[in-house]
Amino acid sequence: MRKGWTTALTLSACALIAGVGASAAAATAPVQLGAGYILDDAGVMDSSGAAEAQERLEQLYADTGVDLYAVFVDEFTDPADSESWANTVAEQNGLGPSQYLLAVAVDSRQYYLSADSAGPLAEDQVVRIEADIRPDLSAEDYSGAVIAAADSMSAALGDDAGAPGAAPGGGSGFGTVLILAVVLGGIALVAWLFIRRRRAKAAPAPGGPGQAPVEQVPTEELRRRAASALVETDDAIKTSEQELGFARAQFGDEATAAFVEALAAARTDLDEAFSLQQKLDDGEPDTEEQVRAWNSRIVELCERANTRLDERAAEFDELRKLEQNAPEALARVQEARQRAAATVEPARERLAGLTEQYAPEALVTVADNPDQAADRLEFAAAELAEAQQALGGGDGGEAAVSIRAAEDAVAQAEQLSAAVDTLAVDLALAEKNATALIAELEQDVAAANALPDADGRLAAAVTAARQQIDTARGQLTGAKRPLAALQGLEAVDDQIDALIRAVRDEQSQAQRARQLLAQVMTQAHAQVRAAEDFITARRGAVGAEARTRLAEAGASLVRARQLEASDPQQALAQAQRAEQLAAQAIQSAQNDVGAFGGMGGGGMSGGGSGGMLGAVFGGIVLNSVLGGGRSSGGMGGLGGLGGLAGGMGGFGSTGGGRSRGRISPGSFGGGGTRGRRGGGRF
Structure with missing residues (x-):
């Protein structure tokens, strides 16, 4: 399919480029692949070397059904790093899962093998292929590097024949027509490359890999x-x-x-x-x-x-370096998992006790925490078993990946269990504060009734306060909702205080703010903490809005603490703002979780998934599942969730991204650390 005319045209073009392209090195933007497997934009192969490499790649396809394309340029640009450049070329040229791209920048001595995570080669095999070609690249034997890559790929795919078959024939049967067509085709290709290179130089720098500037x-x-x-x-x-x-x-x-x-x-x-x-x-x-x-x-x-x-x-x-001390790390995480497992049932019992005291909406942030914790521990157990098996097979790197995932899952399980006790304390404190605020509001009502009220504004505030007091008392009996009661009381307290402050002197106002500030600060801290616990353990489903509200709530709480001594009134306003923003963060996060493909709540547990859905829900394997396109990593928003329910069958790939290998947890670093770190210099 790829022989005959294709081979002759490619070789002729390479020869012509070598003859006329002896110009200074130029940075090259992502290129369009030609008809053959080799694109020598740097002019580093002679005609015989290019022919041998082309034949070997054709034989690779015939033997394995896998394509390998090779591109040689002077330097990478737009983007400048090898991984992003190679993946951009693969994406722009529509390469599929069984099609690989070797990109080499000969002047900057960088290389990278772009591979689709859904392809037939595992990540460790891709890394091995890169290692096999480095000696040839270092020796500047570029056709040899291509052949070495094909041989290594054949071996990895179970085709140990390695050597190319007979050279394609048919060159002598075409005569003058073939020669003329080859020459004309080569001239056309050179002209096209010249125009493309000039356009690439004139193109503006993008705002990121494959993106326009902002x-x-x-x-x-x-x-x-x-x-x-x-x-x-x-x-x-x-x-x-x-x-x-x-x-x-x-x-x-x-x-x-x-x-x-x-x-x-x-x-x-x-x-x-x-x-x-x-x-x-x-x-x-x-x-x-x-x-x-x-x-x-x-x-x-x-x-x-x-x-x-x-x-x-x-x-x-x-x-x-978990792979170097994997046995010790495995034992440590196994012990941590046992400790975490011991907290699940007490948390479940504590939640059951809270359910008897409080309304469901008061417990919404922890309602499924024991189930979620059990889910994380199930996932951790599966990962630890894989790590044990990998260690038995002498694969410390694979064991390290599983240990890291289990470690993260165990930590989330501990957090989920602890959040139940934390909320219990916060609810009890909110109930106490609400009762105290009712007493203070009654005093405010009495004080307001004793003040002059020419325009009737105080009377209206008193009526609203009495209504809210009655409502709050109802919320503090039966199936209690102390947080809601406290929020309602604080709202009317603000209103009546605003009116009373008009007739009080400055010293009295500051004193009143100090009295109220401690209660509001406590409540704001509890609300922010509840939002943080809820979002962190479910970050795989939570978008930017909830995170923004939570971040701003935390900032307001910090400002409140800073102003507490010097300006209690401003501190009070900041604390109240923090509380309101945290409540909005919880509501927004709940909406995101509810929109998470129907997989929120108890539906995330069980199902024979080994806890994997819970791990996704908690963001443990978020970077691999939600990645889209061919970027090296990162979330790209929540857009990748659309196919999650239908595409998670084996949890083995992202379904088309050019990141490598199995689903794995995040590590320390920014979004760019979430892809495979391959390639390098030669």
Whole structure:
């Protein structure tokens, strides 16, 4: 299918390019593949070497049904890193799962083998192929590198014949017509390459791999890009925080200080990004210029946060090196899983007791926590069994992947169980505070009745306060809803206080704010904590809006603490804002979970999935499942969820992304650390 004319035309074109293309090295944007398997844009192969490489790749396809394309350029650009460049070429040329692309930049001495995760080669086989071709690349034997890749690929696919078959014939039967066609075709190809290269040089730099710069992006696309960046970066930071916790427990604070610093800086960038998103989401209208400026800044901050983490990712992996101490790590995680398993039934019993006291809506953030914790532990058990099997087979790398996933799942199980006790304490405290606030409101009502009320505003506030007091008392009896009662009481308390403050002196106002501030601060802290627990353990389903509300709630709570001593009134306003935003975060997160393909709640448990659905729900394997296209990693928003229910059968691939291998958990680092780290320099 790929012989005869194709081979002759490719070889003729290569010879012509070698003859006329002795120009200075040029950076090359992602290219369009030609009719053959070899595109020598750098002019590094002679005609005989190109012929031999082409024949070997044709034989590879005949023997295995797998295609391998090879592209040689001077330097990679738009994007400049080898992985993104190779994956972009594969995507733009429509390569399928059984089609691989070897990209080599001869001047910058970079290379990368782009592979679809759904293809016939496993990730370790792809890595082995890359290792097999490096000696030939280092020796600048580029046709030899292509042949070595084909031989290694044949061996990996079970075809050990390796050697190419007979050279394609038919060259002498075409005579003058064939020669003329080859020459004309070669001239046309050279002209096309010349025009394409000039266009590539003139093209503007993109805003990211395969993306236009933000100033050329429509506003709605810029909004989507910013929201996607927020979700991806928030997930990267949450995963990095958890991984850092494991490392600190294992190696101590001194050994992990640099990672703590990098994570803190990334968190600062993300907090600023969330603050900008909150400004975009509030009720105040924004100009087109503000919308574009703030969304562009969000993208910039998220990219910087990911870069901060990525710069330390390799060093962090070197520190942990789970594959080197896999037996010890396996034993440690097995013990941790046993401890976590012992907390599930007590949490279930505690939840049952809370159910007898409180209304369902008061317990919504922990209603399925024991089931979710059991799900995570089931997933951890399956991963630990795989790790044990891998160690028995001498595969420490595979064991490390399973241990890392189990470690993350166990930590989430512990968090889910602990959240039940935490909410129990918070509900009891809210009930106590609501009772105290009722007493204070009654005093406010009495005080308001004693004040002059020329326009009747105080009388209306008193009526509203009495109605809310009656409602709150009902919410504190039977199936209690103390958080709702407290929120309603605080609302009317704000109203009546605003009126009473008009007739009180400044000292009295500050004193009143201090009295109320402690209660509101406690409640705000409880609400923020409940939102954080709910979102973190279900981050696989939660989008940017809920995360933004939670981040801004935390920032308001910090500001409240800072102002507590110097300006209690402003501190009170910030604490109340934090409480309201946390409540909005919970509501938005619940909506996201409910929209998660019908898989929220108890439906995530069981089903013979080995806990995998729960792991996805908790974001443990989020980067692999939600990745779309051929990027090296990252979430890309929640758009990848559409095919989740129908495409998770074996949990073995993402269904078309060019990231490699099995579903695996996240590690320390930004969104860019979530793909395979392959290729390199030669």
